[in-house]
Amino acid sequence: MSGKKRIIFHVDMDHFYTAIEEKLNPELKGKPVVVGADPKAGQGRGVVSTCNYEARKFGIRSGMPIARAWRLCPECTYLPVNMQLYVRVSSRVMAILREYAEKFEQWGIDEAFLDVTARVKSYDEAEALAKEIKNQILAREGLTCSIGVSHNKLLAKIATEVQKPDGLTIVREGETREFLSSLPVRRLLWVGKKTGAKLESMGIKTVGELSAYDPSVLTEVFGVMGSQLYLMAHGMDNSEVQERSEIKSIGRDTTFEEDTSDFDLVLGTLDLLAKDVIEEVVENKYLFKTVTIRVRYENFETHTHSKTLPFLTDRLADMTKTARQLIRPYLVPDRKIRLIGVRASSLLPSSNQKKLI
Numbered sequence: 047m048s049g050k051k052r053i054i055f056h057v058d059m060d061h062f063y064t065a066i067e068e069k070l071n072p073e074l075k076g077k078p079v080v081v082g083a084d085p086k087a088g089q090g091r092g093v094v095s096t097c098n099y100e101a102r103k104f105g106i107r108s109g110m111p112i113a114r115a116w117r118l119c120p121e122c123t124y125l126p127v128n129m130q131l132y133v134r135v136s137s138r139v140m141a142i143l144r145e146y147a148e149k150f151e152q153w154g155i156d157e158a159f160l161d162v163t164a165r166v167k168s169y170d171e172a173e174a175l176a177k178e179i180k181n182q183i184l185a186r187e188g189l190t191c192s193i194g195v196s197h198n199k200l201l202a203k204i205a206t207e208v209q210k211p212d213g214l215t216i217v218r219e220g221e222t223r224e225f226l227s228s229l230p231v232r233r234l235l236w237v238g239k240k241t242g243a244k245l246e247s248m249g250i251k252t253v254g255e256l257s258a259y260d261p262s263v264l265t266e267v268f269g270v271m272g273s274q275l276y277l278m279a280h281g282m283d284n285s286e287v288q289e290r291s292e293i294k295s296i297g298r299d300t301t302f303e304e305d306t307s308d309f310d311l312v313l314g315t316l317d318l319l320a321k322d323v324i325e326e327v328v329e330n331k332y333l334f335k336t337v338t339i340r341v342r343y344e345n346f347e348t349h350t351h352s353k354t355l356p357f358l359t360d361r362l363a364d365m366t367k368t369a370r371q372l373i374r375p376y377l378v379p380d381r382k383i384r385l386i387g388v389r390a391s392s393l394l395p396s397s398n399q400k401k402l403i
């Protein structure tokens with residue numbers, strides 16, 4: 047990496063799923079709206095995907111059981127997840143953002159990093175560019191976003207969260223220390239609940255306190271992560287904004303050596319394929335929601351069948367149970383099967399997602 051100073055934007059759409067629903071149905075604007083599982087008058091299973099800022103005033107949050115959300119706000123409007131729609135809007139928003147960056151990195155369904163070093167000569171120019179991006183997204187998609195601007199990805203991402211919705215927060219290089227010092231340590235990326243609690247038990251509540259801590263003790267307590275924590279507390283992050291090949295789904299299929307109507311063999315093979323898929327999902331740090339199975343009979347007649355779960359997961363048991371459920375109707379006596387497949391889709395990176403349920 048060259049020593050050149052960089053200017054990085056982090057863009058995060060505001061209450062993304064509910065903002066899209068509000069745009070589709072403007073009557074919802076100003077009222078509390080939740081997107082997620084069916085609350086069934088407080089008896090529903092599954093979780094809240096997201097909610098708008100009006101619903102957040104009632105204490106509702108992403109990942110909360112939908113039944114609890116209902117108890118907090120029975121008068122909220124509850125809408126089902128329309129993933130296909132959100133993915134379409136996401137691609138259009140990402141296409142707009144991409145126009146503004148030399149280097150572009152999508153991060154989840156509604157976030158992206160932009161390296162704009164080559165486009166702007168100062169933070170003032172960066173501010174003007176960020177405002178233009180916000181205006182463009184509003185004009186073309188009717189949606190608001192929040193933007194964090196700084197000299198690396200870590201700080202840009204933390205900056206975005208400071209002011210939301212419709213925020214714009216700039217952290218210039220000289221302001222890094224002051225910006226970070228009073229933030230709670232949990233604001234640092236990757237500081238999960240456990241690490242946060244451990245740090246607090248060591249008397250470290252703010253990033254400032256963490257940055258003043260003896261790095262060798264941190265390494266002793268947290269291993270490799272200790273030194274990473276120390277660097278982050280000083281706002282240091284050299285990672286590049288990198289275009290990712292956007293994986294849409296992860297799947298496996300297999301053709302049987304001989305066409306078979308041995309359904310124990312079919313189900314056993316399905317379990318093995320599911321295990322492979324989960325391994326790749328976990329390796330790539332994704333969570334999935336949709337499971338699809340494929341069955342091809344000996345006459346090449348092919349069927350696919352999908353189910354979208356009410357939560358994001360990377361658990362083998364969820365994949366196996368769903369795949370077995372989906373394939374059952376296709377296991378018909380006297381119909382020999384030639385090939386089966388299983389696939390996980392509706393993928394989101396797990397790094398910035400809470401694991402649901």
Ligand code: TTP
Pocket residue numbers: 058059060061062063064094095096097108109155156210211358398399400402
């Ligand atoms: P976020 O950007 O985390 O949330 P948000 O856009 O709804 O709200 P904010 O204004 O705070 O940015 O996530 C983007 C979308 O991803 C969100 O609209 C719904 C989905 N999502 C889930 O399905 N489950 C989750 O646990 C989270 C956090 C998000």
Ligand code: MG
Pocket residue numbers: 058059060061062156
């Ligand atoms: Mg968002």
